[in-house]
Amino acid sequence: MRRLGALLLAVCPAVGGCGAFAASTRRPTAELPAGAALLPARTRRLTNWELERSLAAFTGLDVTIAQELPPDVRQEGYTPNVAQDVSTAWATRYSALVQQLAVKAAARLPGRERCRDLGPDCRARRVVELGEFAFRRPLEAEEQRSLEALVSEAANAGEGFEGAMSELLQTLFESPSFIYVSELGEATAAGTRRLTNDELASELSFMLTGAPPDAELRAAAAQGALDEPAARAQQAWRLLGLSSTRYQFRHFALQWLEVDRLLDTAKSSQLFPTYDALKPYMLAETENYVDEVLVHRGASVQALLAGGFASVGPEMARFYGLKTYGPRASLAGSGRLGVLQQASFLAAHAHEDVTSPVKRGDFVMRKLLCEKVKRPAEIGLEVVMPPPSATLSNRARLSQHIADPGCASCHSTLDAIGFTFESFDAAGAAQTSDHGHAIDTRTQVRLGQQATEVQSLASSEALTRALLENPQIDKVSECFARHAFRYFSAQADPRVEETFVALRAELDESERDNLFRVLVAYVASDLFVLREVKGT
């Protein structure tokens, strides 16, 4: 309970509260425009997945705790954010899980034979070695003293090497310096805070890989090299080159597409008997497609929306009615084009038994056009869903509720976009009829509240093409970058987002749509390095 109590209480309350960070020589980088909003100086609790990756990196064991912890809080749909807290339920569960892990990890500490006597030198070496890895920075003198005392106490109590190391590991795993990532920085003359090299290394690594800094990045931080924009950019490209980095970008893509919880969804077993069996393949298709596009097709929203191929095995190839399967199986003639026509997206944006043009249209508005769609409660509307019908098509049924002027203000756009997807059922399979009526995917719609042109669209393919044409393409591309920034910078402050958008606008047109180039530009900028103190 000693550790648990410390965990609950030790949320760094203010700037400077989480301990010292190594001082380093600094050289100024290009200044941001005057008045540009910065990210706040803060500490952020790592997401469950980031903690899992941290524990795996630390112990070398296969760690699976993310699914066993209470789920992460989401902001704008994304799990990396400053709203993650340490609730009693979370702390209790986490403590129990890392207790077991500490025992296993202590038994497998490399080189433990050299240090079984737990003499003072051994204690100090172990504490520094493990503590610095866990805290991602040098230990403060007081931290080192108390951790050494803990090891001594355990050893004196007859717990032996593994018992003492288990105590030490559990304490480290439950420490705020392990669970939280610090962006508190050091004061600058301009009144802002500047991240230390150790903080920069952590920020860079968690942002791009979802895992703590590796040895090379820690070494660069120790040398103070990360003050240099070029060095940060070089490290960023190095991390992006690692195969394991794909998992972070998959996480982003799945959360952006709102399909990351697909395996938790259910469909009517009478209407969609193969859905449960196919769900893992649907998810795998999206993951593989994202990999293929980001590696080989340029990391752009255009490529994600309109790759023209599927990355599928025989199961999904047959589900889609394709002639081939493989990493780039042609989608020609299938009515599918990219992520918006993938079964995972279509099933996640549908009800258990019937399609949801509203959910599909809502996604396009929010996530591709960055249009604010008011929820019914925000405008004082009580939602009365159109009653089920044995004879009407889903489109005809929903068209009745668009006739209500209160609903029409939003739904005339949402539903019109969503109707283009009606050629795909609630489980993502192609459908040609609905309650005996031929499917009609034709629609007329303004793509965005400021759009002046009413577009006639024949299908979701046509919708996708329209989104990738002028004038929407710039908006869609910027919207995608905004969402990426929310995920990778773990915040959703619109003011800071504008600073990022301005930074992106300075890039060459050819670089602006490439997610990797935009992120590296962000890493090399002062926006990545500087923080503002709340209230100043």
Place this chain on the structure above:
Amino acid sequence: MPKTLLNGSLAALLILVACQKTEGQPSVFGGEGAKVADEKPLPEGAGKPEALGPCGKPGPVSDAALIDDFEDGNDRIFKAFERDGFWFSASDKTEGSTITPLAPFAAELLPAAEASKENRYAAHLTAAGEKNWGVVWGAALQWTREGIKCPLNVSAFAGVRFRAKGPGTIRVSMAVPEVTPKEGGGTCADRCYDAHGKVFLLSSAWDTYEMRWEKMQQGGWGTEARFTPERVVNLAVNVDVKSLPADLWLDDVELIPKTAPAQAAAPAAAAP
């Protein structure tokens, strides 16, 4: 955006997307895109709904070597990434026969002279009086994801290693779905349980024993199957009636990394 796209030429759009700039950009993700089999024509019948299911193809390769060291004292195997399983025991239930542990399966404290700080528990297996087929102790091995349980993929390993003490004769086996009935997570409908394995003569002292995949054979009396380490459903220790009564200890059951050298002289019997 070129004017020609305004009226929606899909081909032009795809060409444009394919030509998105990746030149000059350093390679990302190790240069590996989708991990899907190379493009092939879809064979007749492939991916048919009835052939589908989360267990239709091997799960991810298990990379945790330890199956169980019994130090947690419970009936679960050592939990690792998406891996689960539990220890079980069964006998032919001859009247008057005994078997321990039966249920729940529990590890036992080692005698003080054999225990150490790091090794306090082991499985103590005793049985007597069975006259039909004998007794079996084993561990279910499963890959689980989101509650779906499938066979475990141990193809990254070369075999199984364990410590044991007898004296006695045991047959250690690993079962694939083809020899395991449906209620055990397999597909076998007839002459089941003839799993691939190897017979070991245990001495009265603790020794380490190894069973490599290529040395395993079926008993020859059941449904024929090929041993595929990509899909195993359980590990079992069998004692037949000729070798009863039995009083055995089992500990530190683990998979052998492919890089490990073969054991010099494994004390195994000639029969499979």
